[in-house]
Amino acid sequence: MHFGVREMDLVNHLNDRLLFAVPKSEFQDFHRFYSVQKGRLYQQCLELLKGADIQFNRSNRLDIALCTNLPIALVFLPAADIPRFVGEGRVSLGITGQDQVAESNIDVREIIDLGFGSCKLQVEVPENGAFSDPRQLVGKSIVTSFTSLTEQYFRKLEAEAANAEPAVNGNEKKPLKTVIKYVGGSVEAACALGIADAVVDLVESGETMRAAGLKAIETVFETSAVLIGSQHPTHPDLLDIIVSRIKGVIAAGKYVLCNYNCPRDKLNVVITITPGHRAPTVSPLEEEGWVAVSSMVEKKRIAEVMDRLQAAGAEDILVFNISNSRV
Numbered sequence: 001m002h003f004g005v006r007e008m009d010l011v012n013h014l015n016d017r018l019l020f021a022v023p024k025s026e027f028q029d030f031h032r033f034y035s036v037q038k039g040r041l042y043q044q045c046l047e048l049l050k051g052a053d054i055q056f057n058r059s060n061r062l063d064i065a066l067c068t069n070l071p072i073a074l075v076f077l078p079a080a081d082i083p084r085f086v087g088e089g090r091v092s093l094g095i096t097g098q099d100q101v102a103e104s105n106i107d108v109r110e111i112i113d114l115g116f117g118s119c120k121l122q123v124e125v126p127e128n129g130a131f132s133d134p135r136q137l138v139g140k141s142i143v144t145s146f147t148s149l150t151e152q153y154f155r156k157l158e159a160e161a162a163n164a165e166p167a168v169n170g171n172e173k174k175p176l177k178t179v180i181k182y183v184g185g186s187v188e189a190a191c192a193l194g195i196a197d198a199v200v201d202l203v204e205s206g207e208t209m210r211a212a213g214l215k216a217i218e219t220v221f222e223t224s225a226v227l228i229g230s231q232h233p234t235h236p237d238l239l240d241i242i243v244s245r246i247k248g249v250i251a252a253g254k255y256v257l258c259n260y261n262c263p264r265d266k267l268n269v270v271i272t273i274t275p276g277h278r279a280p281t282v283s284p285l286e287e288e289g290w291v292a293v294s295s296m297v298e299k300k301r302i303a304e305v306m307d308r309l310q311a312a313g314a315e316d317i318l319v320f321n322i323s324n325s326r327v
């Protein structure tokens with residue numbers, strides 16, 4: 001979808017609203033009967049907005065949506081363009097990848113690491129080829145969609161290579177220049193098609209890389225989705241509210257609530273296992289000598305914490321998801 005008459009009409013009614021950019025999702029048609037959905041961050045962004053109670057109705061394929069319960073307008077844009085829109089200031093908030101922020105070189109505030117959309121920008125070479133170390137690629141041809149990050153990475157390697165070369169008869173050797181070429185997609189095809197010695201591409205599961213007969217030899221950048229803000233937001237008070245709601249949703253997703261009973265004489269041991277955010281809540285049970293404990297625990301540690309609690313004498317251990325929080 002593109003900005004059309006209806007969007008331009010909407011834009012004229014946006015002056016009182018904080019603009020919030022969200023990565024768009026599109027179906028890319030490959031054939032009349034075959035299309036794939038693009039937009040890796042889109043679905044999780046929608047869940048985040050829902051968790052923060054930012055409600056909106058989006059007309060079919062329209063790239064602007066007015067929120068129905070807050071003076072916010074969502075603008076659906078390509079992830080790569082969001083740092084620019086936010087950097088220019090009219091769009092006060094945005095969600096995109098940290099890789100896109102770093103690649104854009106645009107001055108925006110990175111407010112919250114959102115924890116989803118994690119992947120790595122890696123140097124990949126043909127699996128059975130001549131290269132196994134990125135230093136061997138200095139002076140060679142590299143294809144990528146991230147030319148700025150790739151340039152920075154190889155310029156450093158070139159400088160190191162030049163420093164390692166001894167001067168001959170007092171003459172410094174001219175540093176080798178690595179050729180960095182841009183492609184917008186299907187980066188992994190570049191080696192097989194003979195236009196690159198290596199590629200620098202995003203890797204999540206590694207499936208695309210392996211299917212193309214490539215292997216990763218170095219990580220250039222590690223990324224996840226991030227909430228970014230303009231240095232001069234249009235509605236700073238509203239921005240603070242949205243940020244604190246989103247922080248609450250992210251924190252809620254990272255923790256679970258762990259409740260259990262234990263003999264009072266084991267309390268000093270179990271509370272070291274579940275110290276909680278500030279301190280665990282301890283309440284007496286009707287049964288003499290027993291207490292109930294309630295404490296927030298990091299989701300990723302909960303299995304190990306339950307094992308340790310049980311070994312320490314805790315019983316009736318129950319774990320609950322937290323749907324929202326302000327901590």
Ligand SMILES: Nc1ncnc2c1ncn2[C@@H]1O[C@H](COP(=O)(O)OP(=O)(O)OP(=O)(O)O)[C@@H](O)[C@H]1O
Nearest residue numbers: 023038039040041078079097099117118119202204
């Ligand atoms: N497996 C993955 N491949 C690519 N990007 C990923 C992956 N996992 C997470 N990401 C993140 O998602 C961002 C791309 O977002 P999104 O897919 O919305 O953009 P896009 O414009 O559709 O990109 P593309 O056209 O390259 O698919 C990346 O910059 C990265 O931060």
Ligand SMILES: O=P(O)(O)OC[C@H]1O[C@H](OP(=O)(O)OP(=O)(O)O)[C@H](O)[C@@H]1O
Nearest residue numbers: 185186187202203204205206207208209
């Ligand atoms: O490690 P994986 O889980 O396989 O994911 C990584 C692949 O996904 C992205 O491409 P995308 O599917 O967005 O298509 P594109 O080549 O058109 O950018 C990225 O550029 C890699 O090629």
